Amino acid sequence: MSILVIAEHDNASIKAGTLNTLAAAQAIGGDIDLLVVGSGCGAAAEAGAKIAGVSKVRVADAAHYADGGAENVAALVVANAGGYTHILAAASTFGKNVMPRVAAQLDVAQISEIVTVVSADTFRRPIYAGNAIATVQSADPVKVITVRTTGFDPVAETGGSGSVEALDAGADTGLTKLVNRELTKSERPELGAAGIIVSGGRGLGNGENYHSLLEPLADKLNAALGASRAAVDAGYVPNDYQVGQTGKIVAPQLYVAIGISGAIQHLAGMKDSKVIVAINKDEEAPIFQVADYGLVADLFDAVPALTAALG
């Protein structure tokens, strides 16, 4: 078996989700190549070659790959897909954008968000917001797969000694142009990789409360901040804070849900967390059904008290 993993990177370093994706590739077994597509991405390629288990890094470096647009990246992947039995990427917004395009061009199915490798052609994946787990088998010659990163422990970032090979860039498809990118700036750990997440919902009432109550707590815990859809829709926080079926899927050591009711769609994104704490004034709130520790309390009292108690 021969596996191509599409790296996610910022040209300088490889993003954490790629390490989990490589772990899924190792579970399939076989030779693993890492594809780094970018502009001025030599440092990312070097970093990729050091990751444990990577045989070869294949790098395509050209100006028209700078934005990571699906059209150009997919075309490059398809042009270099020959010989691979599996093509994998993390189920991030990047992977979700690119991989179905790759699959369709290869005339094969995509297997979305796998959480377990059963065998080289059989995988488990959640459906219906994680209320069921399907085991699916693919008869396609190439398996195009996105990996739910919470399903696989990351491989080591160092210890490998892969080779680096330059690829010819494809022609610029010119289909889309990036006008602007506004990335949320934060000193906090990334939501997908954080050990602790403090997450807030509609119960906070407004953005000001969200920030004034949850930030000091997150500071104490060195936590990332997350939110329910209701909190994002109401504008308390940016869209990329959303945890859930249709937002980010997280599984930290500790998830603290504050003023979140626990709708199925929210639970889908966090119920695999190791320890769940819920603070909610409604003792009937469904979040308590998944919480290891539930505190029935007014969050406006409980959260400052918790922050203070953490010294």
Added chain:
Amino acid sequence: MKILVPVKRVVDYNVKVRVKADNSGVDIANVKMSMNPFDEIAVEEAVRLKEAGVATEVIAVSCGVAQCQETLRTAMAIGADRGILVQTDEELQPLAVAKLLKTLVEKEGPQLVILGKQAIDDDANQTGQMLAALLNLPQATFASKVAIADGKATVTREIDGGLETLSMSLPAIVTTDLRLNEPRYATLPNIMKAKKKPLETVTPADLGVDVAPRLKTLKVEEPPKRSAGVKVADVAELVAKLKNEAKVI
């Protein structure tokens, strides 16, 4: 210009599905079915573009069983002008749906296809991107804002780190995210009017598309259950448990 909007009939988002005892799938007999919420957002966006004078016609398409007619009627009650049902009892996977839609795009010549980013049943998040690939068209997935002017689409997308805005020429494929709009409720008069709008039925064979599934579902299981936790009396007990029992802080 025409806009094509594919809509999927799915188990309503309020229903908590149950896995069948024989592990062959989830039990959808007698559960409420609705239009996939992301597709409702797609229909709403298309109808708004028509109301703004940008689009001239909104065509809703659904692929699946005969009851998808109801989903098409819902789309027409929101404001789609007509419906096309690609009727089949076979299981349809995203690649097959994308191929069916490709033939309809070639026939109808829309300048824009707006789809939901994912269906809340299989959570696949593939069809729009696959359609764009098959047609070799630009794609803007996870859209939170769409503007059409001078033969170009400018689309703001929700990405992991924040937002990005892409510009592309038409025709183009857009998939919707939650923040694109808030779909209207269909009014009774519009529901009545929708019953009289044209609805054409074709089959995958008519369109010359092989829809045979590529993935075989071997079994469907319940996810592992979390054992119920405890209620703590106060913040002090919570902190003690987190430190001494869970050892996570």
